[in-house]
Amino acid sequence: MDVIIAKHAGVCFGVKRAIDLAFTAARNYRNHVYTIGPLIHNPQVVKQLREAGVIVKEGIEDIAEGTVIFRSHGVPRHLAEKAREKGLQIVDATCPFVKRAHGFARFLSRKGYLVIVVGDQSHPEVKSLKSYVEGEAMVVSSPGELADWAGRRKVGVVAQTTQSLEKFREIVAICLEKAREVRVYNTICDATALRQREALDLAHKVDCIIVIGGHKSANTKRLAEICRRILGDTYHVERVEELNSSWFSGKGRIGVVGGASTPGWVIEEVVKGLRRMVSQGS
Ligand code: SF4
Structure with missing residues (x-):
């Protein structure tokens, strides 16, 4: 056989980078090192990190001092601001490709586009991506969700980096039928x-x-x-x-x-x- x-x-580049940054932080910082939620969605790695001293907390309100690592999916903007206000030391392990998607989402909203995020509403990356939209955003997880949508004049589309290209294409095709102007950034990661x-x-x-x-x-x-x-x-x-x-x-x-x-x-x-x-x- x-x-x-x-x-x-x-592991991809972004996850490897996040893991390396987390182990380095655990080794080099004398204070407590935390992540908000697991650093990545892999329980074996999260266990190894815990053994090295990286503690998983539910929310920023559970962290009073020390170092916080922003995970590869990114964190919502208000949470990053809160960490700064609290004076926490920040290790930003957000994948650069996720950051790129944040930039496109913000740009589109500033230019007056309704931002459609192709992704799963409950996924941390989508929550963080949505927080960078300065106007209206819609999260769409399947083409069927747009069946009764009335459309909009200006629509900008971005994707959660892990979405399938096929689904992204189908949703863009519907936007082309229902909007007069469509601007698309393919943020699906290579x-x-x-x-x-x-x-x-x-x-x-x-x-x-x-x-x-x-x-x-x-x-x-x-x-x-x-x-x-x-x-x-x-x-x-x-x-x-x-x-x-x-x-x-x-x-x-x-x-x-x-x-x-x-x-x-x-x-x-x-x-x-x-x-x-x-x-x-x-
Ligand atoms: S965006 Fe791509 S490289 Fe970055 S963490 Fe996600 S899958 Fe990995």
């Missing part, structure tokens, strides 16, 4: 798009695909969604213990992809477990 691992499986293309490609070539990453990770869930459309035998696992030998019975080729927040060592562990399981079954 062949196990084919996607070339770009695992790392995401690349992993999605590879996953799609792999799903066509294998009999079963394992998608590795946090169950709360939006980009990993999206990879699983994309693969599942092509291949019913798609399984999303967070850790090696979740593998099930029955998934591989009678399969000739197994594909492995990893989300942009999945560290290499987690992928290695799952692949080792997978090979072990397959060899025991044969």
Whole structure:
């Protein structure tokens, strides 16, 4: 049996940068180091950070002193202002690509466009992105949500960096029908798009695909969604213990992809477990 691992499986530039900044802060700062919510949507990394001294808090009101790390998804503007008011030391690990999207959202709103954010309303990145809109914003997670929308004269569109290009295109197409002027910034990150293309490609070539990453990770869930459309035998696992030998019975080729927040060592562990399981079954 062949196990084919996607070339770009695992952490992207922005997540790696955030993890490195957090470990450096834990090593170098003598005061307490906090994140508001988990730094990334990967429980194994969050555990390692906790062991290194990085404490997860629910909100800025729970932090009275010390250092706060802004996570790779970014934080809402009011929260960043609050951290400054409180005199906290700030380590800004917001991914530069997320910041770029903030800039476009603000620019569009300043120019009088209704800003449509293609993304999930409850995702931290979307909350932070929306906070940079200085006028009206609408978050749209699927084209169907615009079915009864009356439209607007000037519409600007940006996306959560982990959205699928296909969905983004469909929503832009509806905006073109319903608005006289549409300005689009494709803020989908290359790392995401690349992993999605590879996953799609792999799903066509294998009999079963394992998608590795946090169950709360939006980009990993999206990879699983994309693969599942092509291949019913798609399984999303967070850790090696979740593998099930029955998934591989009678399969000739197994594909492995990893989300942009999945560290290499987690992928290695799952692949080792997978090979072990397959060899025991044969
Ligand atoms: S997926 Fe892209 S935008 Fe998101 S953290 Fe990684 S590099 Fe940054």
